[in-house]
Amino acid sequence: MFFKSGKIMRQNLFFVCLSLFSTTLLVSLVMFNSEAYAQRNGADPCARAKSTSEVHDCVNKKKDEAQTRMGETYRALMETQEGDARQELAESQKNWIMYRDAHCKWEATLSGTASLDRAYELSCVTDLTDLRNSVLQAATEEQIAASPREFANQPRWMNVLTESYPDIFWRFGSFVSADLNCDGQDEQIMTGLSIAHIQEALIVDRSSVSKREKANEVSLVVAISDNPNAGIPTPSVHKIVVDELNQTEVKGAAHLCRPSVSIAVEEIASTNVEEETPRCQKTLVIDDKICTPVAIHWDGLSYTVVNKDTDGESQ
Numbered sequence: 588m589f590f591k592s593g594k595i596m597r598q599n600l601f602f603v604c605l606s607l608f609s610t611t612l613l614v615s616l617v618m619f620n621s622e623a624y625a626q627r628n629g630a631d632p633c634a635r636a637k638s639t640s641e642v643h644d645c646v647n648k649k650k651d652e653a654q655t656r657m658g659e660t661y662r663a664l665m666e667t668q669e670g671d672a673r674q675e676l677a678e679s680q681k682n683w684i685m686y687r688d689a690h691c692k693w694e695a696t697l698s699g700t701a702s703l704d705r706a707y708e709l710s711c712v713t714d715l716t717d718l719r720n721s722v723l724q725a726a727t728e729e730q731i732a733a734s735p736r737e738f739a740n741q742p743r744w745m746n747v748l749t750e751s752y753p754d755i756f757w758r759f760g761s762f763v764s765a766d767l768n769c770d771g772q773d774e775q776i777m778t779g780l781s782i783a784h785i786q787e788a789l790i791v792d793r794s795s796v797s798k799r800e801k802a803n804e805v806s807l808v809v810a811i812s813d814n815p816n817a818g819i820p821t822p823s824v825h826k827i828v829v830d831e832l833n834q835t836e837v838k839g840a841a842h843l844c845r846p847s848v849s850i851a852v853e854e855i856a857s858t859n860v861e862e863e864t865p866r867c868q869k870t871l872v873i874d875d876k877i878c879t880p881v882a883i884h885w886d887g888l889s890y891t892v893v894n895k896d897t898d899g900e901s902q
Contacts, residue, residue: 744820844877
């Protein structure tokens with residue numbers, strides 16, 4: 588009897604566990620499907636439509652909203668165009684609308700239900716209109732930035748620095764764009780570290796055994812590069828010695844006390860009152876918060892590295 592009772596108890600326990608497992612699995616599947624449905628539809632009111640007419644009203648509203656967004660973007664982009672470019676954009680938009688409408692009429696035939704053909708067509712129009720809006724927005728941003736389009740994850744000017752100065756540890760994740768030489772185009776400013784092994788002079792240790800010790804010379808490297816629409820970018824690279832003990836031999840030489848710095852672009856007011864139009868004067872300030880900040884400015888022919896005094900003027 589004990590064996591039978593134990594067997595029955597084990598059987599009952601098995602079925603209880605199986606039931607619990609089945610219930611848990613069912614609940615999990617329902618929750619998964621619900622979450623997937625919610626993620627797929629988000630706050631989309633079309634997901635709550637109860638009739639075909641409600642679906643039509645919903646997708647038609649979404650189509651109108653997409654059309655409005657695209658229209659605003661298109662008009663903003665047209666304002667940046669002149670001459671032939673303006674005409675070509677208008678022709679491009681006209682041709683795109685013809686393509687969109689023709690494509691969506693074809694896609695509507697895939698619904699398999701005549702009453703849903705129009706809903707399929709409107710949904711297609713909405714999706715393609717949003718995609719066109721993204722394309723026009725990207726073109727608008729490119730016009731405003733007035734910078735060349737890049738065709739890879741890393742821009743060309745970075746590639747030039749990497750190839751030309753392979754021994755520099757560049758800080759690719761941090762760079763500044765500014766028009767330092769006042770030519771109307773932004774230069775790209777990036778820093779890095781240079782570590783050079785230098786041989787120290789002959790010394791004698793306590794046991795009177797001659798030996799040579801090696802040391803490292805650390806420099807902060809500042810690269811200022813143009814970024815032309817075509818051709819090879821031309822960087823201007825400057826090394827600033829990092830002297831942690833502040834023992835630079837040349838008195839007044841521009842140097843830093845640590846490699847961790849902040850960089851900022853400052854506008855210098857012109858002091859020549861005789862000029863009708865003040866000259867564009869900017870300086871790049873490298874500050875390690877310990878030593879005197881270092882300034883790099885354009886003198887009309889090249890970039891000059893100097894110490895920056897506490898009054899904001901370059902020495």
